[in-house]
Amino acid sequence: ADKVIKIGTLFPLTGSCALAGQRCQASVATAVEVINNSYPDIQVPLAGQEGILDGTRIELVHADHQGKPDVGKAEAERLFNQEGVYAIIGCYNSAVTKPASFVAERKKKLFMCGCSSSAALTQRGFSYFFRMAPTDQTESLEFVEVMHWLEKMKKANLKTVGLIYENSEFGKHAADEGKAAAAAGGFEVVADVAFSPGATNLNSEVQTLKAKNPDVVFGACLGGDYTLWVRTMKQMEWLPQAALNYCTGYQDPVITKQLGDDANYFMGGTGYSPEFAELMPAVAAVEKIYKQKTNPSVPFDSDSIQEAVAMFVLAQAIEKAGTLDYKVVAEALHADTWKSPLSLGGEVAFAPGGQNIKAKSLITQLQGGSYKRIYPTDLADTEVVFPMAAWTAR
Amino acid sequence: MAYLSVRNVSMAFGSLIANDDVTFDIEEGSIVGLIGPNGAGKTTLFNCISGICRPTAGTIHFDGVDITRSPACRTAGLGAVRTFQVVHPLQEMTVTDNVMVGAFLRHRKPAAARALANECISLCRLEDFCDKRAGSLTIGTKKRLEVARALATGARLLMLDEAMAGLTSTEVRESVELITHLKAKGLTLLVVEHIMEAIMPIADKLVVLDGGKKIAEGPPETIIRDERVVAAYLGAKFSRKMKSS
Amino acid sequence: MTTFMQVLLDGLMSGMLYALVAVGLGIIFGVMDVINFAHGEFLMVAMYVSYWLGFILRVDPLISMVAAGAFVFIVGALTYRLIIKHTIGKSAMSALLATFGLSMVLKNVCLNRFSPNFRLLSDTWLGGKTLTLAGLILPVPQLVIGIVSMAVVGCVYLLMSRTRLGWAIQATAMDKEAAELMGIDTERIYLLVFGLGGACVGIAGGLLPSHLAVHPEVGTLFGLIAFVIVAMGGFGSISGTLLAALLIGLVEALAGFYIAPVFKYVAVFGLYLVVVLLRPKGLFGW
Amino acid sequence: MKRGDTFWGLLLLILAVLPLVPGILASSFTQHVMILILLFAAMAQAWNILGGYCGQTSFGHSVFFGIGAYGAGMAVVTYHLAPWPGVILGALLAALVAMAISYPCFKLSGHYFAIATFAIVEIFNRLFMVWYWVGGALGLDYPLVDEGWRNFMWYEDKRFYYYGALILFTIVFGTVRWIESHRLGYYMRAVREGQEAAESLGVDSTRVKLAAIAISAFLTALCGAFFVQYNLRVDPSMVMSLDMSMKFVLITILGGLGTLAGPLLGAAVLIPLQEYSRALWGGLGGGVDLIVFGLLIVVVVVRQPKGIMGILNAIGRRRHR
Amino acid sequence: MKPFLSVNEIHSGYDGVPVVHGVSLEVFRGEMVCIIGANGAGKTTTMRTICGLLHPEKGTVRFKDQDISRLPASRTIRRGISYVPEGRRLFPKLSVSENLSLGAFIEKDKREIVRREEEVLTLFPVLRQRANQKAETLSGGEQQMLAIARGMMSRPELLMLDEMSLGLMPSLVEKVMETIVQVNAEGTTVLLVEQMVQEALEISHRGYVLQTGRIVQSGSAKELMKSDEVRKAYMGM
Ligand SMILES: Nc1ncnc2c1ncn2[C@@H]1O[C@H](COP(=O)(O)OP(=O)(O)OP(=O)(O)O)[C@@H](O)[C@H]1O
Ligand SMILES: Nc1ncnc2c1ncn2[C@@H]1O[C@H](COP(=O)(O)OP(=O)(O)OP(=O)(O)O)[C@@H](O)[C@H]1O
């Protein structure tokens, strides 16, 4: 007979984060496709066999939380109670992940989180919650490292930092971590610019940055706001020496098409990009499937790929535990280090609280429309362009 | 001091002076008619007394209390209640509910208010319309509703602004009877009316406004003979008719 | 000083764009007493029209704004015919409810058809160009949007105050039945007004894709600001709407720069409160 | 009157025994929907006091809702107490804030008032977004606490939430029922229908409106407190947003403005529609559930602009004839 | 002779609640006809049905031998019917002269409109002084005059007046009545609804008595004035 495990996905499929949510959903579906069917030529765990636990197939139940925590909580309950899912993967927005994973924890059922970046998520001491992506905190610390590195390598004189972020749970969180890290690294935060997402213009925001003229800008702008931000900076003829972005609009491959040359020389933390192919040879084949599930022109981005990782790691743990018993699987997840060709580090391992301690991100810089790796140096493939080339020099 | 005393009241809208130094008194228990050409300022004077407008000059006392600046709801609370020439029914409420709003001024308890409202409804012969939406009544009925509502507040001074306009002569007669009945019950009335057949027989005194100024004051018999009033207001035919009857 | 002037200029230019978005809402509001909750979504639809024309047929937004205006005119007229018409004179709030439903439908149909991707036209005639004038930077797209916007608002103003049609619209706004008795076909007027309101916001939306990304949620904040502008100017007053839009653009820019960007909408909405508390019928309202 | 009250009594009784009957309300999702219906009916009814009976369309109720929510949320999250003191404080504060902000706004009429409340929500939303003490944009997340009435918190069994919502519903509907038949109710409707006329009948319209908004805000805040207790989290965009405000308005209008049954009808139609359509189609992605939801709203309005009450009345009238 | 306006057995009402039950009446060219009846008898409803603000559920309205029962008001005025509604219905925010020009909305020639305005203002000199005042600030009586004046701006062939004496001072009622007679004498057919039964019958040729939605009596004005029922029911005698 057909044995089936149901897994729920819970992402913002509508509302202002719909773009990311739909990609994440497709990413999980891609992983399931690989797991359920036999793809012997894909170098990813479980790809070669059909299903797990001797042919048990995974079936996804999709749900939409619209970016609203209350809806997310209700949907998580529905997925567990009504749909009878074994575990949930989600929720992209940290604000929604919090109550939704709370539900799972109370039920002692698994909650796999791909890319929600709030550090607080893994500081709650949950034992059924696992997160793949690095947190804002990790990223912020990495940004500061990069700044020190630039000072050393490029003889740069970096003193001040400006922040621009959307005023939401995500942006605020990133900004708080960024501020703390910058201060700890000995930099002065001179501009703290929050804006309402979905802005009609970012004139005063950029004007403020321009007036304070920080050497480096940390940015946390999503989607359309990111392009608006870049364009407005161009209009106002201003650029910092370096711009470092959290996993945000920056790492959406679409921007290079829309902004053209204007997108270049911005930097950011990136968990994955098609240019990393040589580092992560296994991804290409998976990505082909992914592109079929969404838009053929859109590759994985570093958020969405984490959701696939979450699915793979969960499947591996179940396979290894050999049972569906939650406690056993959760303990197995904690106990082992998991092979994960789709992750930058190649491995996944969880600290108490569920944070993936092997999570890594690279600092990339857009050059000539592609994401070039510049830091850490051992993984770098390109020399950094610093300071950013002026608007007039492009 | 008189029951209602209007002293040197002026009301200006920008450059237009709608009431100009108007002074008159009303004795308790009397019926005073306020007449005058269209646009003479009668409604404006009502607005001033009832507190909807603040007069630009002058004072108004009601039962010894200065109400010149008191807001409409306080004036009504004191017992001086008016009806509107351009009717203001509470559209979506039923006739009974309309009247009950008035009745609640004196009775907190719904039951008591309802009883009073029903009484006023039958006084104004609105029984047939009790459960109709006030907005669906015809103009004439709305006018009667205005009166019923004002009555229900337990008013001691009732100010009627053309409450009989739009009624047939027979209905006017009934209204006149109502007014005399109210007077008998001890109410004081200030009545604006263009229907002379209605006002002449019952008024104890007429005050005539023209162009915002008071041009005459006195009992009806003398007023119909007043040249100025005839010229400005009544017109030859009506004054002939009035005199003959 | 230059910074101050620059901030003023930026504010003025966004104000001019707001004026065009708001004037469409304003005439619908003023004439029919209908809160069109889908107004922001009309803007979004127009932006999509212009985007697809630009993307597929390589038409520049400067040209496709006409098409976008016409398209949203039809959307507006249809909205009236199919929805608003049934609510007029029945219950004051039901039009609000219906247009809210409509905005939800429009938003999600676009999401469904065009995916939630944000889309931006590159290589437009205006895109990214700037002029520099006495140290002030004038971004060409915003400048042109501002000019077009002023022109359209001016035309609407003349239409409303100088033409027979304008009179008929005003009369209909005040008393529908009486207007009908004067021989005015109020049904047509309503249709026209809704279409016209749509066309205004359509033109605005048509111009935008050269510097603002299109996505299903793009209209929301514009719609919100437009409501405030219309009320601040005074319902039914086009000059009021214009003045309010410029004021709001300025306050947004000034507060955003001199107080803090997070507070710019606090200042904008605060300004509305201050204005209506001083003048309960808006700047130029009846 | 009498017959109406019997109807409500019976309805409450049925609602109260519903969870006791085995098999009914069995699934936790059905329970969830029932809870939301009761909660949103109560919210809409609280709004209805000001918006329906008193005729002051307010888009500002999410502010009061939010204050109530933050009251409970901060008591639990920030001060590690039971929610109750926060609930009471929040509700009182909401009433005070409501009176303070609306006193000047009552000078405004019609849409000017509506848009002013609109502006107030946006201002509060943005201020709360940056107000560190209340959690700012990060919001407040509930810790694990003991289950039970003391903490008003249950993690598995929804039945207690159901009874909580039912109590809330009864409080709000009872209050409105009482007001409706008493002087305040008549005065509120009078103010709605014509302020000048009401004033001339001795109604102090400002006081009536203040009373209406204070009661309305108090009840709304109670609903807000319930909402956070149920959702384990509070942040400004969840509770203090235009989106939330619209819910109050939509449900009431859909059901029937200024009627006692309207909010319940509105919630009973809108909430299941929203929840089940999402459960059914939400996972498909393309917002199909929201399209269907939006279309249905439009269709209802086009068919019967006076809301569901209008439909019922029309049916009733046909029957009588 | 064919009637100018003929109303045949119309049934009409609001929201499906019938108010008028089978009213028939005829008006001949050049006549002045008056409808009288108590409050709520359905006079206004009848008038609204004729001019097209309401449409009859049953029955027809024919004007100049054409069926106009289904035409909206904005079309009937083009056929020559002008209705001065009960309660004035002015455009409150527009000035007196703007109200007047809107009265001639169907006329496109601007000079012609000015000419007519001049004529009408001669009939109502009070309005001339207030030409630039907003209509809402006029006194009740002034508003009534403006409403009548506006109704005449379209040069109607059939002028329908609903309770035009409402709120007018006695001398003005007299004057307005004279004006109406004059307008009628100049060739405009007039259909009146009046509460001032005596005055109305004095100037009309014929009259109809409406009671709870039905015509209960009709005849020449003189007959009606002599009729006992009419005298008792409507003239308070
Ligand atoms: N709010 C206002 N603004 C400007 N002018 C006004 C206002 N209200 C009234 N007027 C003017 O004041 C004058 C007096 O008006 P009022 O309504 O008091 O007359 P009235 O005596 O009641 O006349 P009627 O018998 O026709 O009702 C009129 O000329 C009118 O145009
Ligand atoms: N808009 C409306 N909706 C519902 N019912 C209405 C409406 N207007 C009038 N009616 C009802 O229709 C009936 C007849 O009204 P109509 O206006 O024709 O009377 P009328 O003879 O003109 O009376 P009046 O002399 O008072 O003006 C009344 O019973 C009234 O309640």
Ligand SMILES: [Mg+2]
């Ligand atoms: Mg008057």
Ligand SMILES: [Mg+2]
């Ligand atoms: Mg009538």
